[in-house]
Amino acid sequence: WWDNNKHRMKNWHLSGSCKYAAKTAILFLKMLGCGGMLEELQTMEDPTIENQRAIYNKYKSRVMMAAKLGQTGINALIGCVGVPQRQYGMYDDSATFLPDLLDYICNDTVLFQNNYFYSSYLADGWTEECCLRYLKKEHFSDAISRADRVR
Numbered sequence: 001w002w003d004n005n006k007h008r009m010k011n012w013h014l015s016g017s018c019k020y021a022a023k024t025a026i027l028f029l030k031m032l033g034c035g036g037m038l039e040e041l042q043t044m045e046d047p048t049i050e051n052q053r054a055i056y057n058k059y060k061s062r063v064m065m066a067a068k069l070g071q072t073g074i075n076a077l078i079g080c081v082g083v084p085q086r087q088y089g090m091y092d093d094s095a096t097f098l099p100d101l102l103d104y105i106c107n108d109t110v111l112f113q114n115n116y117f118y119s120s121y122l123a124d125g126w127t128e129e130c131c132l133r134y135l136k137k138e139h140f141s142d143a144i145s146r147a148d149r150v151r
Contacts, residue, residue: 022121
């Protein structure tokens with residue numbers, strides 16, 4: 001089924017308005033000198049949290065600068081991407097949401113090993129090791145048995 005329906009899953013993570021936010025964020029990070037960090041994270045020989053933190057700490061000041069500038073844009077445009085202000089306001093301090101999020105992602109999850117959500121944006125897709133559960137080989141039979149539910 002997957003081989004015959006690759007077109008259904010290609011770049012699914014970049015569907016809707018998310019693709020614009022993701023592509024803008026990645027471009028923004030690269031423009032502010034964080035492209036090397038993204039490349040180092042993707043090509044880590046030993047993808048451990050300790051190695052990821054070391055890479056992140058080399059670029060942390062640039063990442064935080066990007067996050068603070070990005071936060072200003074988010075606060076101004078959050079309603080345009082479909083997030084209700086009431087929902088966005090659930091976070092305690094909307095002035096530090098993005099810096100806190102990036103700090104958490106880089107310090108507490110191994111991006112290209114167990115964080116299929118963010119890694120799909122950074123690597124422009126999923127890998128066999130880091131993807132949605134139903135895309136993994138061991139769950140293939142579940143996906144096939146439920147394929148009739150997909151429209």
